[in-house]
Amino acid sequence: MADAKKPRAAFAPWDRRELPGSFTVEETAKRVGHYKWVEMRLFEALGGWVPTVPELDVKMRLGTHTYHHAWHADLWNKRLPELREMNPERLTAPANDHIVEFFEAMTEPEAPEQTIEKLVGVYRVLIPAKIAAYTYHLNNTSTITDAPTIRSIKFILHDEYEDWTNGEMLLQSLIETDDEIERAAAQQIRLEKILLKAGGIVGPGSLGGESQASAETVGAPA
Amino acid sequence: MKKHNDVTSLARDSRFERLSLEDQFSDPRNAVMVGRTGGTGMRRRLDPARPGSPDRARSLMHGIFTGEIQALEGAGRTCFDFEVGTGDDEVPFELKLDMARQCWDEARHCEISVKLGEWMGTEIGEFAETTVLFEAACNPDPVLRLTGVNRALEGLAIDVFNTMREFGAETGDPLLHFCEDWMLADEVTHVKMGSDWLRRLTEKDPERRSRALEFQRVVDKLFSGAGFRGEEEDSTIRLARRFRELAGFSTDEIDEISELSRQSRDEARARIAQRALTEAS
Amino acid sequence: MAKVIVTPETYNLVFFDSGRIAELVGEAADKAGFAADAEIRVEVDERVPLGRTKTVSLDPISIWVEGGAFEDAKRPRQLSDQSVQDVAGRLLFRAHDRLGGGFADAPDDDGLTLPQQVAWDAYAVGRAERAGLPASRSRRLYHFRNRHGFNDVADAAFDRLWNGVDLTWADIEAACQETAAAKEAASA
Numbered sequence: 151m152a153d154a155k156k157p158r159a160a161f162a163p164w165d166r167r168e169l170p171g172s173f174t175v176e177e178t179a180k181r182v183g184h185y186k187w188v189e190m191r192l193f194e195a196l197g198g199w200v201p202t203v204p205e206l207d208v209k210m211r212l213g214t215h216t217y218h219h220a221w222h223a224d225l226w227n228k229r230l231p232e233l234r235e236m237n238p239e240r241l242t243a244p245a246n247d248h249i250v251e252f253f254e255a256m257t258e259p260e261a262p263e264q265t266i267e268k269l270v271g272v273y274r275v276l277i278p279a280k281i282a283a284y285t286y287h288l289n290n291t292s293t294i295t296d297a298p299t300i301r302s303i304k305f306i307l308h309d310e311y312e313d314w315t316n317g318e319m320l321l322q323s324l325i326e327t328d329d330e331i332e333r334a335a336a337q338q339i340r341l342e343k344i345l346l347k348a349g350g351i352v353g354p355g356s357l358g359g360e361s362q363a364s365a366e367t368v369g370a371p372a
Numbered sequence: 373m374k375k376h377n378d379v380t381s382l383a384r385d386s387r388f389e390r391l392s393l394e395d396q397f398s399d400p401r402n403a404v405m406v407g408r409t410g411g412t413g414m415r416r417r418l419d420p421a422r423p424g425s426p427d428r429a430r431s432l433m434h435g436i437f438t439g440e441i442q443a444l445e446g447a448g449r450t451c452f453d454f455e456v457g458t459g460d461d462e463v464p465f466e467l468k469l470d471m472a473r474q475c476w477d478e479a480r481h482c483e484i485s486v487k488l489g490e491w492m493g494t495e496i497g498e499f500a501e502t503t504v505l506f507e508a509a510c511n512p513d514p515v516l517r518l519t520g521v522n523r524a525l526e527g528l529a530i531d532v533f534n535t536m537r538e539f540g541a542e543t544g545d546p547l548l549h550f551c552e553d554w555m556l557a558d559e560v561t562h563v564k565m566g567s568d569w570l571r572r573l574t575e576k577d578p579e580r581r582s583r584a585l586e587f588q589r590v591v592d593k594l595f596s597g598a599g600f601r602g603e604e605e606d607s608t609i610r611l612a613r614r615f616r617e618l619a620g621f622s623t624d625e626i627d628e629i630s631e632l633s634r635q636s637r638d639e640a641r642a643r644i645a646q647r648a649l650t651e652a653s
Numbered sequence: 654m655a656k657v658i659v660t661p662e663t664y665n666l667v668f669f670d671s672g673r674i675a676e677l678v679g680e681a682a683d684k685a686g687f688a689a690d691a692e693i694r695v696e697v698d699e700r701v702p703l704g705r706t707k708t709v710s711l712d713p714i715s716i717w718v719e720g721g722a723f724e725d726a727k728r729p730r731q732l733s734d735q736s737v738q739d740v741a742g743r744l745l746f747r748a749h750d751r752l753g754g755g756f757a758d759a760p761d762d763d764g765l766t767l768p769q770q771v772a773w774d775a776y777a778v779g780r781a782e783r784a785g786l787p788a789s790r791s792r793r794l795y796h797f798r799n800r801h802g803f804n805d806v807a808d809a810a811f812d813r814l815w816n817g818v819d820l821t822w823a824d825i826e827a828a829c830q831e832t833a834a835a836k837e838a839a840s841a
């Protein structure tokens with residue numbers, strides 16, 4: 151620090167960020183729109199379930215998690231105009247019809263005896279799938295041009311990991327019999343099958359590679 | 373999951389017992405209380421000097437606890453029940469975000485209430501639960517729902533928390549005072565949310581605004597319950613003018629709630645006196 | 654079991670059963686140490702949903718309660734076994750104390766200060782709980798802290814009273830003085 155005028159490298163030797171990334175602005179906007187749609191459906195579902203759940207600890211946790219996902223939706227809503235989408239509603243859309251079907255099936259359980267089914271859908275199927283899709287995005291986008299998306303994903307993933315753990319622990323403490331294990335597994339299998347058809351939470355390509363499913367894409371920008 | 377459920381959908385574990393408003397008001401002993409409580413039939417101010425005040429504080433806190441659960445449930449349903457849009461049965465995206473934020477706040481209030489209940493020696497479900505708050509939260513018009521819940525009921529919460537905070541200060545209960553102080557801050561935020569959304573959503577629809585304010589008056593009056601909340605010396609819960617101002621109530625609006633409380637008290641007094649007369653004859 | 658006479662015998666405003674009240678109070682009287690031939694009178698003011706209670710006479714033992722004191726807080730107008738035994742245990746242990754020598758110097762119930770009342774209650778309810786009667790230690794502790802201070806001195810005094818055996822009025826007074834001194838020191 152002796153000579154303040156001495157030229158230094160713009161990128162320090164330990165800063166290995168690179169320009170290239172897997173997504174264009176348009177692709178990023180489309181993906182972010184799908185994220186927002188998923189986060190919205192999730193926070194609405196959690197909020198809607200609150201009165202239907204008799205277990206006090208689960209009820210309070212759902213209330214807290216409702217806000218987490220609403221905040222994620224808000225982050226994506228604010229990111230869309232920065233990605234040249236001046237009408238965020240236009241891109242706030244499901245990746246395809248199967249993801250709509252997935253949410254319909256996930257939110258079907260309503261009775262107070264179905265807390266296990268409710269939690270399985272969110273914490274054993276949807277949140278792991280969100281973590282996967284967000285992590286894929288984080289690892290493949292440009293670390294320089296798309297830094298704002300990366301920053302949001304990191305905040306979001308922090309919530310997702312914590313909520314996933316919370317939800318899984320609630321499930322493990324609720325499941326006490328063989329029959330309940332089977333109920334949980336049946337719900338998981340049912341939802342995983344729909345999600346497979348959807349190709350992940352943002353459709354085929356949720357984890358890169360377009361080959362995992364042949365679902366038609368809807369709600370994409372013209 | 374279907375949209376717009378009702379109070380029967382509230383799921384509780386076996387510790388909770390529900391009490392309807394009708395049961396509450398039809399208790400024949402209400403009439404006997406006339407002479408004892410200045411004619412209102414209601415219990416008096418939460419005065420630390422009275423031997424039973426710690427138990428009354430416990431019972432009031434339990435009422436707050438079940439109110440927090442219902443506030444959480446109501447805010448959750450508002451996230452779910454309405455689509456984003458500009459129709460009368462739709463809401464702006466930002467309103468849903470506010471309701472999700474309120475879910476988190478109310479979930480914390482439930483957590484605080486559980487811990488506070490333990491501190492005060494109260495068991496979960498020790499007292500009966502009334503469900504008026506959630507009933508207001510079932511209104512199918514989002515503006516009426518927000519006005520009834522966030523302005524009338526969360527407004528009442530401001531009055532209750534302020535009263536309990538003062539009680540905590542008078543008795544030297546550090547935890548009660550601490551908790552009420554924090555919850556009071558959140559409730560002021562929620563009431564402000566209600567006031568802001570009422571103004572924004574009815575800016576061009578004065579008729580809808582007056583319907584919402586009328587609904588608020590009905591709920592306010594119900595909760596002023598025979599002088600339970602008001603500005604009289606012996607009101608159990610005192611109207612918290614300063615905090616209501618912070619939450620966006622105008623002086624006229626606060627005066628109106630005070631007047632509603634007075635009316636409600638007078639009506640209850642007349643009703644109970646009439647019943648006593650009928651029973652005596 | 655002690656002989657318990659409950660008035661009124663039938664109720665119009667609440668769903669109480671005087672036979673059941675007599676049975677529950679009789680059990681509590683046994684546990685408080687009353688002889689099998691003791692007579693205990695219980696007067697219930699069914700008109701009042703509040704929870705005030707008092708011992709109105711020691712010979713015979715007569716206790717008076719507002720209906721709310723025996724009521725189920727979850728189910729208005731219904732009798733709560735637990736409430737009856739909680740109240741009876743507290744009042745009867747205290748009445749039994751008065752009949753022994755150790756509490757001869759204690760003022761009448763009406764002359765007790767609030768701190769003295771809750772201190773004596775802590776001693777009474779602690780024994781009731783050990784005798785198997787329903788009691789909430791945390792509720793009594795909260796009452797105690799409200800009257801004696803939210804501090805370690807008060808909590809230690811409460812523990813001593815709650816766990817106390819064969820205490821006298823002098824012990825109750827000593828606890829009150831100790832907590833009053835701690836309160837005074839804190840506010841000085």
Ligand SMILES: [Fe+2]
Nearest residue numbers: 440443478481
């Ligand atoms: Fe609250």
